Amino acid sequence: MPAGAINLNVAGRRLVGPVQGFGQLWQKTYRVRLGSSIEPADVIREWRTNYARFWPAGNRFYAPPTGLEPGDVAVINAASVGGVQVSTGIRVIYADDESFTFMSAEGHPAAGMITFSATRDDAGVIAQVQLLIRANDPFYDLMLPIYGHRAEDQVWIKTLGALAAHFGAPAEVTMERTLVDRRRNWAEAKNLWQNAAIRSGLYMAGRPVRWARRLFGRRG
Amino acid sequence: MTAATTTTSADRIDERTLVIRVRGDVTAASEGALMAAYAQAGEKTRTIVLDFSGLEYMNSGGIGLLVTLLVRANRQKQKLLACGLNDHYKQIFELTRLDEAIGIHETETAALAATKG
Numbered sequence: 001m002p003a004g005a006i007n008l009n010v011a012g013r014r015l016v017g018p019v020q021g022f023g024q025l026w027q028k029t030y031r032v033r034l035g036s037s038i039e040p041a042d043v044i045r046e047w048r049t050n051y052a053r054f055w056p057a058g059n060r061f062y063a064p065p066t067g068l069e070p071g072d073v074a075v076i077n078a079a080s081v082g083g084v085q086v087s088t089g090i091r092v093i094y095a096d097d098e099s100f101t102f103m104s105a106e107g108h109p110a111a112g113m114i115t116f117s118a119t120r121d122d123a124g125v126i127a128q129v130q131l132l133i134r135a136n137d138p139f140y141d142l143m144l145p146i147y148g149h150r151a152e153d154q155v156w157i158k159t160l161g162a163l164a165a166h167f168g169a170p171a172e173v174t175m176e177r178t179l180v181d182r183r184r185n186w187a188e189a190k191n192l193w194q195n196a197a198i199r200s201g202l203y204m205a206g207r208p209v210r211w212a213r214r215l216f217g218r219r220g
Numbered sequence: 221m222t223a224a225t226t227t228t229s230a231d232r233i234d235e236r237t238l239v240i241r242v243r244g245d246v247t248a249a250s251e252g253a254l255m256a257a258y259a260q261a262g263e264k265t266r267t268i269v270l271d272f273s274g275l276e277y278m279n280s281g282g283i284g285l286l287v288t289l290l291v292r293a294n295r296q297k298q299k300l301l302a303c304g305l306n307d308h309y310k311q312i313f314e315l316t317r318l319d320e321a322i323g324i325h326e327t328e329t330a331a332l333a334a335t336k337g
Contacts (some may be wrong), residue, residue, distance in 0.1 A: 014317075015316070016317070018287045019290070103316060115284070132284045132287060
């Protein structure tokens, strides 16, 4: 891991899919047109090879340098409320020439799958990010209408905007949101115990203590 | 979007049990075929067995479709089971933890026996 990266809430965590999350089940689809001078496979190749490059500022994605392959685990440090850097992770569960898919680690704000794809229609190539997710626990679920939906939209709108800019296309991102299941999985409320935002916040709050320990440990 | 080459058929075993046979590819484009088969379930069906022995390919879009089917089935208090998955797709079900909501059985006979238990 590079210096400065916070590697928490990933090792030893299971994956959480749309079945395991707590909140309502949402399908969110973000799309941008990339023109007709490229092929979908070119988009996916670039995206898989340089995924982190397209992320918005303030967010970090640490993955193996060889490009995203099935089974790869990536650590995410995401900017959040109050300056907290949320450390969590994903695993690549699918990857081919047309698409690749992440699934979240326990504690991630969203339990589910995110699929990145590129297709061609009569007007050219479309890059798409599609989420099938639930808020992982009641805390994230409470935050969704206040912060979560908007923050998530911004991540993917900016990501697709950056991808479009890379391919010389206008950053005109469209978004659709569908509520697939309005029921909550109350049995999964216990996911709160793994909440990566809370754990990351506590870790950051403990920095002065760790610094003092290192300082006095050296002197002692 | 590429059109899926999915075909489905539904066989009613008894008043409470329906088997949906899935053949070909299952991707996001398979929604029409899969939901058309599911529409034959009716109010009295309690268990739906998805027979994947004819499955050739499934991607994450197909997994997402199964999640949507699961949501609809749960709303109707119906149970979903799966049979005929090869080792690769069994691993996919385990990796995505879909097996925690959809019971996996080796054969249709085993799945139907489980409905009696």
